[in-house]
Amino acid sequence: MHAVQSAWSIKELQRACVRRLPRPVLDFFEGGAEDEETLCANRRAFEQVRLVPRAFVDVSNIRIGANLIGAAATMPVAIAPMGAIAYGWPDGDIALAKAAAAAGVPYTLSTMASVSIERMAREVGGRLWFQAHLLQPRERTLQLVERARRAGYEALMITADLPRGGKRERDLHNALTIPFRMRVRHLPQFAARPGWCLQMLRHGTPRLPEALQASAVSQAGSSIGAGFDPSFDWDALRTLREAWPGKLIVKGILCGEDAQTAIGIGVDAIVVSNHGGRQLDGCIATMDALPEIAQVASGRVTVFLDGGVRRGRDVLKALCRGADAVLLGRDVLYGVCASGQAGAAKSLQIIRDELVGAMQLSGKSDISALCMFPRDPSLLWRDASASDF
Ligand SMILES: Cc1cc2nc3c(=O)[nH]c(=O)nc-3n(C[C@H](O)[C@H](O)[C@H](O)COP(=O)(O)O)c2cc1C
Numbered sequence: 170m171h172a173v174q175s176a177w178s179i180k181e182l183q184r185a186c187v188r189r190l191p192r193p194v195l196d197f198f199e200g201g202a203e204d205e206e207t208l209c210a211n212r213r214a215f216e217q218v219r220l221v222p223r224a225f226v227d228v229s230n231i232r233i234g235a236n237l238i239g240a241a242a243t244m245p246v247a248i249a250p251m252g253a254i255a256y257g258w259p260d261g262d263i264a265l266a267k268a269a270a271a272a273g274v275p276y277t278l279s280t281m282a283s284v285s286i287e288r289m290a291r292e293v294g295g296r297l298w299f300q301a302h303l304l305q306p307r308e309r310t311l312q313l314v315e316r317a318r319r320a321g322y323e324a325l326m327i328t329a330d331l332p333r334g335g336k337r338e339r340d341l342h343n344a345l346t347i348p349f350r351m352r353v354r355h356l357p358q359f360a361a362r363p364g365w366c367l368q369m370l371r372h373g374t375p376r377l378p379e380a381l382q383a384s385a386v387s388q389a390g391s392s393i394g395a396g397f398d399p400s401f402d403w404d405a406l407r408t409l410r411e412a413w414p415g416k417l418i419v420k421g422i423l424c425g426e427d428a429q430t431a432i433g434i435g436v437d438a439i440v441v442s443n444h445g446g447r448q449l450d451g452c453i454a455t456m457d458a459l460p461e462i463a464q465v466a467s468g469r470v471t472v473f474l475d476g477g478v479r480r481g482r483d484v485l486k487a488l489c490r491g492a493d494a495v496l497l498g499r500d501v502l503y504g505v506c507a508s509g510q511a512g513a514a515k516s517l518q519i520i521r522d523e524l525v526g527a528m529q530l531s532g533k534s535d536i537s538a539l540c541m542f543p544r545d546p547s548l549l550w551r552d553a554s555a556s557d558f
Pocket of ligand 1: 249250252280328444476478496497498
């Protein structure tokens with residue numbers, strides 16, 4: 170707990186998780202698909218972008234508030250949907266959502282969460298979005314969407330990059346299943362983390378994710394997806410758009426042409442995402458895909474980016490490159506797994522403080538001025554020898 174409260178960076182929260190979580194759980198959270206090329210590429214793409222600070226700008230008053238799909242957020246950030254968080258911290262979904270509400274940023278409940286759509290809406294205030302996986306038969310997705318509508322969720326987020334599960338080899342080696350089934354080979358790894366074991370014993374095994382309840386099938390953590398609908402296409406999205414009266418967000422878009430089609434269908438927002446490197450390995454890093462999509466969106470819909478954001482300065486870089494906001498994934502996951510709601514709050518505070526600091530140091534005082542379309546190209550350094558972006 171002390172290590173969490175005294176943490177200065179997301180990296181320190183990550184280290185606290187490494188010390189607390191059994192290897193198979195940590196691997197499920199941290200891992201990517203196959204060789205983890207895309208997982209690494211997401212970070213590398215951030216490292217390759219350089220800010221160009223401006224001198225003698227009055228930065229005594231920094232404004233980071235943002236309008237995200239029609240309502241205010243205290244910063245240009247929302248929480249990404251993440252399944253199975255409760256294996257990191259009991260009721261971790263609720264803890265994270267409460268931290269998000271307290272920080273004034275939207276929270277997205279995953280279909281794979283261990284908390285029901287209704288309980289989340291009952292127990293947590295703030296802005297709630299619901300992420301729907303595309304399940305078979307299609308009626309199952311529509312039932313979840315209808316429950317989210319009745320429970321008053323503000324936005325529906327459709328994940329586009331999961332017609333099947335990615336090949337996550339860490340999970341395959343660990344024989345990880347959701348819900349978790351203990352095997353003899355797990356015993357030494359779990360015995361090495363007695364604190365986590367005691368906490369789980371006290372609170373009981375997390376509830377089955379929404380998506381798996383009907384099938385009651387135990388799925389390999391690496392290949393969750395046997396129940397997914399690979400036939401879902403743009404026409405199906407059109408039908409869903411007609412059925413859902415609230416804001417619609419499509420997550421997992423990586424090229425301009427798909428962004429154009431989604432906008433044509435009437436989505437309110439796009440998330441430039443590769444699922445944190447957990448689906449198609451070898452696919453484009455999100456920061457590399459962003460400029461083309463921002464160009465296509467031209468300010469007509471909100472453009473989010475996720476994947477590899479680990480610092481407040483990364484938020485600033487994403488905004489300078491064309492995003493309107495980012496989704497935070499593993500950043501807040503590390504916080505919540507290290508210390509529940511307090512840890513998630515710490516993650517959000519670190520990102521906020523670093524964002525304010527990066528803005529002051531780079532001579533930018535107002536997020537909304539920064540996010541005008543088209544972006545001011547002088548915000549970022551362009552290496553003449555590198556390919557154009
Ligand atoms: C443990 C874990 C579970 C996830 N579960 C979901 C999910 O249920 N639905 C979804 O659309 N994305 C899911 N994602 C992807 C995140 O929403 C997000 O795209 C990704 O974490 C961003 O990358 P980052 O963690 O490197 O920031 C998950 C990611 C992680 C790490």
